Amino acid sequence: MLWSTLVLAAVVDAQFMQGLNHLRFGCSQITIERLDPLVDPGRMPTPHMHQVVGGNAFNASMPSTDISQIATCTTCGPADDFSNYWTANIYFRARNGSYKRVPQVPNRFLFNDRFTTQTSGGVTVYYISPGKGKVTAFKPGFRMFTGDVMNRAPKYKTQSCFRCYSGPNFGGDDAAPCTDNKRDFEGFPKEPCPGGWRSNVLYPTCWDGKNLDSPNHKDHVAYPTAGPSTFLSTGNCPSSHPVKIPQLMLEIVWDTTKFNNKAEWPTDGSQPFVLSTGDTTGYGQHGDYVFGWKGDALQRAMDVANGCFAADCGNQKTQDITAANKCVIKKTVREDVDGWFDKLPGTPMEK
Numbered sequence: 001m002l003w004s005t006l007v008l009a010a011v012v013d014a015q016f017m018q019g020l021n022h023l024r025f026g027c028s029q030i031t032i033e034r035l036d037p038l039v040d041p042g043r044m045p046t047p048h049m050h051q052v053v054g055g056n057a058f059n060a061s062m063p064s065t066d067i068s069q070i071a072t073c074t075t076c077g078p079a080d081d082f083s084n085y086w087t088a089n090i091y092f093r094a095r096n097g098s099y100k101r102v103p104q105v106p107n108r109f110l111f112n113d114r115f116t117t118q119t120s121g122g123v124t125v126y127y128i129s130p131g132k133g134k135v136t137a138f139k140p141g142f143r144m145f146t147g148d149v150m151n152r153a154p155k156y157k158t159q160s161c162f163r164c165y166s167g168p169n170f171g172g173d174d175a176a177p178c179t180d181n182k183r184d185f186e187g188f189p190k191e192p193c194p195g196g197w198r199s200n201v202l203y204p205t206c207w208d209g210k211n212l213d214s215p216n217h218k219d220h221v222a223y224p225t226a227g228p229s230t231f232l233s234t235g236n237c238p239s240s241h242p243v244k245i246p247q248l249m250l251e252i253v254w255d256t257t258k259f260n261n262k263a264e265w266p267t268d269g270s271q272p273f274v275l276s277t278g279d280t281t282g283y284g285q286h287g288d289y290v291f292g293w294k295g296d297a298l299q300r301a302m303d304v305a306n307g308c309f310a311a312d313c314g315n316q317k318t319q320d321i322t323a324a325n326k327c328v329i330k331k332t333v334r335e336d337v338d339g340w341f342d343k344l345p346g347t348p349m350e351k
Helices: 002-017 114-118 297-302 321-325
Strands: 021-027 029-033 050-054 084-088 090-093 099-101 123-129 143-147 160-164 197-202 247-254 273-275 286-290
Touching (some): 084 123, 084 247, 123 297
Antiparallel strands (some): 021 123, 029 050, 084 286, 090 099, 123 247, 143 286, 197 247
């Protein structure tokens, strides 16, 4: 059953990526702590918990410079990607009012992508391009943020979604992210999911061509004129942001199956999961990004003429998973991240 599921998933992914440059790789966690050098630079600790992957330059105050010249190792598959990617954690809220962090698990096996299945939790990262000359890779010092931490209502399912796996071994993972109306939800699924959850965060695909960042980390980038991009379909850029950039997407698999016993859910029957920000809806899912690719490695990957997949994109220099998992940083916010808590760590925002 597992093999047939994986073969089907591979075939479906092949259909999705045909003719596209489809750089896909796993990144292990480098830290789980209350730091956010993009939104709250220098603050230790920040109000809510994040899970972070990527290069070891990550700290409370990352300079706006070429991160690849500062980092010395990365938890990601490509050895030249010293970028950092981070999202809020998800917690289970038990009937007795206590909280437990939902663990993350490696994504499924795809083609030669063995690295992704062996990561320590973490994230699967996608960079997608229609081909040579179609997108401009990010520049050193580039940063961006997507999502709205305070959002509590449906807005754009194609920008952020949660998939409810229909069974073990990523059951139901047979459609592009955020496109399945029966299994994809912009907010948290309302019922127990037999195979856990997958969440996706899709970043803007248009840039103003001038600013590497903006005060809110959003204004220098934009979604296409037709609205947020769907997976593998970026659309035309507005005149204010005419430069097409790679479609960046984060994909996280959450093992919610450990919390499927409804006898442990709140007595009112409401779903029991909450983002580390205090959001009980899931609509406030968001993602942070600090670019850190070395040299022209990302542009080469995006410029392959006839479509490519994973490490085949631009002949990426890859590293062994054991080397990636040895990449660590010293924690600056020392607090328990794996136990049961009487309240969410920090001072989360209003629900």
